[in-house]
Amino acid sequence: MAESVVGFLINQLSTLLSQESTLLGGLRPDVQFIKDELGSMKAFLRQAEAKEDDDSQLQEWVKQVREVAYDTEDVLDDFAFRFARGDADGFFGRVGKIYKSTKNLKARHRISLEIKDIKARVEEISARHQRYQLLYGTQERGPSSSHVASADCDIRDQALLIMVRSLGRDRDDSAESSPSRPLPIRYRDETIPKYLTRREIGRVVTATDTMLLIEEAKLVGIDQPKKELISKILDDHSHLKLVSVVGMGGLGKTTLVKKVYDDAAVKKQFQSHAWITVSQNFQFKVIIKNLIQQLYEEIRQPVPPQVDSMDGIRLSEFVKDFLKERRYILVLDDVWSLDAWEAIKYVLPDCNIASRVVLTTRITDVASASCLVSHDFIHKMSPLSYEDSWTLxxxxxFQSNGCPSNLEEVCRKILKKCEGLPLGIVTMGGVLALKDKDRIDEWEMIFRGFGSEVDGSGKFDRIRRILLLSYSDLPHHLKNCLLYLSVYPEDYPVRNVFNLLDTWIALGFIEEKEGMTATDIAMRYLKKLINRSLIQVKDIWADGKLKECGLHDFLREIIVSKSKEQSFTTVATGYCTRWPDKVRHLAIHNFTDNPPQGFNSLKCLRSLITFGYKDPLTTSFLSKFLCGGPKFLKVLNLEEAKLDSIPKEVFKLFHLKYLNLSGTRLKIIPKSIGQLQNLEFLNLDQTTITELPVEIIKLRKLRSLIVGREGDYSNNFAVWGFKSPDGIGKLTSLERLHNIEVDGGKIVREIGKLIQLRQLSITKLRREDGKELVSSLLRLTNLRELRIGSIKEEETLDLQHSISPRLGFLVRLRLSGRLERVPEWVMSLQSLGTLALLNSELTEDENAIDCLGHLPNLVALMLSRAYEGETLCFKAGGFPKLKELGIVQLKRLKWVSVEEESMPNLQQFVIVGCKLMEGLPLGLQNLTELKVLALADMSDELIHEIQNLDKQSEDYQTISHISQVCIGHWINGEWKEEFL
Structure with a gap:
């Protein structure tokens, strides 16, 4: 964690030195010194943090580095607060500058002393850093220059011997079930990586450790994936084939592959067999010598002595020569980088004799980039089903004896925490197996104390160690992003991904690059964390856009513990009696009573986020809270808080970049909003605010402005927007602008100046302003999402123009209002993935729906009151990529038909509020990929007919291939459904 703090600070210091050189004055050499010294330490920090558990001196040193980095950040933000703020122009501006310069002499002197004090601390830490470099070495010097104690060598030898015994040899079943039983094998000292520490030894044997633990519990749910992998390995393809198995730590990748590797049919198919545990500490020569050792032991011959003196190239040629006439299977377990695979791949001959490589990894990119040939195969590990989880x-x-009835309720609650993770289930089961089955209070205590048990206290140390490997492997900027997720409550899905990305940006976690927006980079970070199996994808939209994500419960508890330990984030609940000292990021969960007072300890606070805050005195509390001194606050997230007004203290937060007041009771935004000169993200979604003051135009750094509300099916998806002041076009940094009312051509023209816009939602468009809007769209070439709504339902959207807008990046489009025809430019949107037409009233004569079928990448289509015809036919060859189709309130529609080879990829078909007098759509049997058919608010006759279908009837046969057929109704704005 210190590495991530230091890396973050170095970026800030670089910015300060480049942009604020005049203001720094005589402090510049001291600031430069601090930056340089911390930079020289950074290379050592990752290695130091990996070893600090075994070394109290290193632990203290890492803590001191982290604290000096935090204190330096505080001084820098205080410096910016006092000296980097803009001033007014004119006479009063000059008077103000003189007054402030006089007033701040003492402040500058104090800050100067603080920086010099930090410099002295850095010098002292640097001296200790030099001593540790001599003792431990650094990453830059390479592993060969590291030093370990002789005791470490003994531990290393034993650990690697266990690994070889457990994984790398043919053995009988009795040996496999008794891992401690000695095996008759030779062990060559030359294959030992001499630089491994105790922590790194743990990484090398992690796969073995996990596999043996899970096997002891008689792993379930493995038969089908084992069968699938064996079929891929034993197929008749003659070329070298790679099979990758990917998933988060603890899912049982190694166990599955070991079952496949030991299968008699697999053993019989190949002449040579080898298992290599690659791990994070990949060393090419060590790996290749290990491979040679296994190959020669299998044929019961000594390794040629010249192998010891060979360099990497000669070793590669040696292995190639040995394997070129043999059919071989090689397992590369626990691969962490593509470089490792690329290096080993060079050694492996492909002589058209159907050899196989099986690779396990936690990282999706490693799996996908390795499997580049068409016959290669990727198997993605999934969590166990609930039934298999319960069995395991x-x-x-209970040693397969079944769960006692008195414990079933608490056991099922405990099992839910494991979320189908085999390692978590068997670890938890191992702890509970020792508990008294008549003492339900002991079992309840394990459930309630789950978080503290996973924090490294011992019982769950094994799973903590395994899951932390993925965290430790992260670069510093991704560590910050992951740790910040610890502010979310347990089982709380991140449903608004952009809110999370905006927070990362506001807190400075994103290292911006030329040619890319900060949002693009933040999304890239999020995908990297998903790719590394650290963040779980909970749901995605049809067009592939991330809809919902979150953390596995086990990983969340580990991250919460790690974050608290490093004073990074702190969660305060209803049981909190005092605020923590020097917390950087504070989350408040479910306060119903009076929160703690005394806010002086919160002066270092950078972000505040609340969840489930029910106290009606929130405004009063917030005012006191902000008066307490968190002047460095950058993120204030009060989403859904019962807040009636914004305390005036909010507008004094000079550093504030992110303000989320969505779902609150706010009705107006005061003029004071203009004081937040650094504000970049303002979210007023789902409030009753209908107008913004002209002072909003002062916020020239604003990237995102979200105001207004959106309805659902019950109110015809209505949108309530906001009135914008004149001059909105001056906010040229805007990338997202939601629900702005454009009742007039002036605002439409202003929108055309916002050329950075990625998302634009406008409402109350008049017919006569349509062509003006299209002219503005001509300049908005960066748009990804566009929503246009008319001033009233019957108003026509006139979006035709002699010159079509160049919206080549547009992936989502929603048009709400009457259309005489679909605009021609819509048909040119080659990237369009999602299209919604509301209240369009297109006629049957225009063949409008047919033309939409030619959009090459359309995956989701909703037609709500969009079509006036009685018949709707989906023609052959149309909608080639469509996955989701919604037909809503097409009142005149009597029948729907689907021709063969139409919508070949459709998976979900929803029909709401359509009478369909002729019954179910014709041709449903042609939709071979259809998984869900949902019918809501349909005629009673049709519902009754579907509920009573005879299994021998023709209608039943047309839907028998659909896995889910459901019917339902909208009741009080909620969808009530029942599955047939």
Whole structure:
């Protein structure tokens, strides 16, 4: 964590030195010194943090580095607060500058002393840094220059011997079930990586450790994936084939592959067999010598002595020569980088004799980039089903005897925490197996104390160590992003991904690059964390856009513990009696009573986020809270808080970049909003605010402005927008602008100046302003999402123009209002993935729906009151990529038909509020990929007919291939459904 703090600070210091050189004055050499010294330490910090658990001196040194980095950041932000703010122009501006310069002499002197004090601390830490470099070495010097104690060598030898015994040899079943049993194998000292520490030894044997633990519990749910992998390995393809198995730590990748590797049919198919545990500490020569050792032991011959003196190239040629006439299977377990695979791939001959490589990894990119040939195969590990999880849990906890009835409720609550993770289930089961089955209070205590048990106290140390490997492997900027997720409550899905990305940007976690927006980079970071199996994808939209994500419960508890330990984030709940000292990021969960007072300890606070805050005195509390001194606050997220007004203290937060007041009770925004000169993200979504003051135009750094509300099916998806002041076009940094009312051509023209816009939602468009809007769209070439709504339902959207807008990046489009025809430029949107037409009233004569079928990348289509015809036919060859189709309130529609080879990829078909007098759509049997058919607010006759279908009837046969058929109604704005 210190590495991430220091890396973050170095970026800030670089910015300060480049942009604020005049203001720094005589402090510049001291600031430069601090930056340089911390930079020289950074290379050592990752290695130091990996070893600090075993070394109290290193632990203290890392803590001191982290604290000096935090204190330096505080001084820098205080410096900016006092000296980097803009001033007014004119006479009063000059008077103000003189007054402030006089007033701040003492402040500058104090800050100067603080920087010099920090410099002295850095010098002292640097001296200790030099001593540790001599003792431990650094990453830059390479592993060969590292030093370890002789005791470490003994531990290393034993650990690697266990690894070889467990993974790398043919053995009988009795040996496999008794891992401690000695095996008759030779062990060559030359294959030992001499630089490994105790922590790194743990990484090398992690796969073995996990596999043996899970096997002891009689792993379930493995038969089908094992069968699938064996079929891919034993197919008749003659070329070298790679099979990758990917998933988060603890899912059982190694266990699955070991079952496949030991299968008799697989053993028989190949002449040579080898298992290599690659791990994070990949060393090419060590790996290749290990491979040679296994290959020669299998044929019961000594390794040629010249192998010891060979360099990497000669070793590669040696292996190639050995394997070129043999059919071989090689397992590369626990691969962490593509470089490791590329290096090993060079050694492996492809002589058209159907050899196989099986690779396991936690990182999706490693799996996908390795499997580049068409016959290669990727198997993505999934969590166990609930039924298999329960079976595994009972096997481990009750030795397959079944769960006692008095414990079933608490056991199922505990099992839910494991979320189908086999390693978590067997670890938890192993702890519970020792508990008294008549003492339900002891079992409840394990459930309630789950977080503290996973924080490294011992019982769950094994799973903590395994999951932390993925965290430790992250670069510093991704560590910050992941740790920040610890502010979310347990089982709380991140449903608004952009809110999370905006927070990362506001807190400075994103290292901006030329040619890319900060949002693009933040999304790239998020995808990297997903790619590394650290963040779980909970749901995605049809067009592939991330809809919902979150953390596995086990990983969340580990991250919460790690974050708290490093004073990074702190969660305050209803049980909190005092605020923590020097917390950087504070989350408040479910306060119903009076929160703690005394806010002086919060002066270092950078972000505040609330969840489930029910106290009606929120405004009063917030005012006191902000008066307490968190003047460095950059993120204030009060989403859904019961807040009636914004305390005036909010507008004094000079550093504030992110303000989220969505879902609150606010009705107006005061003029004071203009004081937040550094504000970049303002979210007023789902409030009753209908107008913004002219002072909003002062916020020239604003990237995102979200105001207004949106309805659902019950109110015909109505949008309530906001009135914008004149001059909105001056906010040229805007990338997102939601629900702005454009009742007039002036605002439409202003929108055309916002050329950075990625998302634009406008409402109350008049017919006569349509062509003006199209002219503005000509300049908005960066748009990804566009929503246009008319001033009233019957108003026509006139969006035709002699010159079509160049919206080549547009992926989502929603048009709400009457259309005489679909605009021609819509048909040119080659990237369009999602299209919604509302209240369009297109006629049957215009063949409008047919033309939409030619959009090459359309995956989601909603037609709500969009079509006036009685018949709707989806023609052959149309909608080639469509996955989701919604037909809503097409009142005149009597029948729907689907021709063969139409919508070949459709997976979800929703029909709401359509009478369909002729019954179910014709040709449903042609939709071979259809998984969900949902019918809501349909005629009673049709619902009754579907509910009573005879299994021998023709209608039943047309829907028998659909896995889910459901019917339902909208009741009080909610969808009530029942599955057939």
């Amino acid at each position: 849990f009972c096997n481990r906890t």
